[in-house]
Amino acid sequence: ETGVTQSPTHLIKTRGQQVTLRCSSQSGHNTVSWYQQALGQGPQFIFQYYREEENGRGNFPPRFSGLQFPNYSSELNVNALELDDSALYLCASSLVGTDTQYFGPGTRLTVL
Amino acid sequence: EDQVTQSPEALRLQEGESSSLNCSYTVSGLRGLFWYRQDPGKGPEFLFTLYSAGEEKEKERLKATLTKKESFLHITAPKPEDSATYLCAVQVVSGGYQKVTFGTGTKLQVIP
Numbered sequence: 001e002t003g004v005t006q007s008p009t010h011l012i013k014t015r016g017q018q019v020t021l022r023c024s025s026q027s028g029h030n031t032v033s034w035y036q037q038a039l040g041q042g043p044q045f046i047f048q049y050y051r052e053e054e055n056g057r058g059n060f061p062p063r064f065s066g067l068q069f070p071n072y073s074s075e076l077n078v079n080a081l082e083l084d085d086s087a088l089y090l091c092a093s094s095l096v097g098t099d100t101q102y103f104g105p106g107t108r109l110t111v112l
Numbered sequence: 113e114d115q116v117t118q119s120p121e122a123l124r125l126q127e128g129e130s131s132s133l134n135c136s137y138t139v140s141g142l143r144g145l146f147w148y149r150q151d152p153g154k155g156p157e158f159l160f161t162l163y164s165a166g167e168e169k170e171k172e173r174l175k176a177t178l179t180k181k182e183s184f185l186h187i188t189a190p191k192p193e194d195s196a197t198y199l200c201a202v203q204v205v206s207g208g209y210q211k212v213t214f215g216t217g218t219k220l221q222v223i224p
Contacts (some may be wrong), residue, residue: 002155033212042116042199042214043156056209088156097142099203101212103155 002026004093004104012110018079021107025072025093031055032074033101034066037092038047043090049074050096078109115132118215131220133183135200137189145183147176148199150217154219156199159185190222199223218224 003026013019025032031050035043040106045058049068071094078085088108092101115138124129137145142164148156160169162178170178172192175186186200197217204211 002179004155013144035214036161040216042118042201042216044214047209048212058211092155098147099161100158101146103148104159105155106153 002104003100004102006089006104006107008107009105010089010108010110012112013079013081014112015083015112017081018077019067019081019109021076021078021089021091021109023076023091023093024073025074025085026102027072028093029072029093029102031071031094031096032068033092033094034074035075035092036060037088037090037106039087046076051102054110081111083111085109114202114204114211114213116202116213118198118200121216122219122220123221125187125190125220127191127222127224130186130188130190132187132196133185134182135185135215135222137200137202138181139202139204139213141204141206143203143205145178145184145199146203146212147174148201149185149187149195150198150199155202159198180200183204190220192224194219197224 005024033048034046034084037043048056052068068074088106147159147165150156160176201214
């Protein structure tokens, strides 16, 4: 157990809809990263938040956005869903000054 | 662009048959290289962090090593419970921002 939780476990949406995924980090972990993992692929870095500010971003369009809250929780929002957004979405938390990331179990998003 | 290549894509071993997994990388400004284990339908589980060429880390039957261009994960006398996908990732810092790039993984199957 990493102490990182994600909700919901599974989610089905239709193309064009919006979705919000949630992550609760380990207590004291003030850095959170989000990843998209397509079937059979490695996780792709979406972005990282530190102290509620975006601290790094991968090659994802602006319709992928995030929020981080003072209570170590965070959200990933995806607007205008596309079929290719179907994937496992992972969040990972870490303590600033350390590089070890602890992953949650993920949210499986299916876009129909 | 940062690149991480893992080989082989899949590996099937008999129980007790030692082998190595490879992770080659091309990045600017490597901060750290990580190894994770991922079981089906779950988030990656942290194994090791390596920071500089020549560094080695061990945990049970696993040993990770790092050179300037690649890393190896050596598995000694594997057991069926070592079956999983092993992921390699590199972290870089550029312009004050952090970015993590994963490889596509090596799927290991250990047969009793």
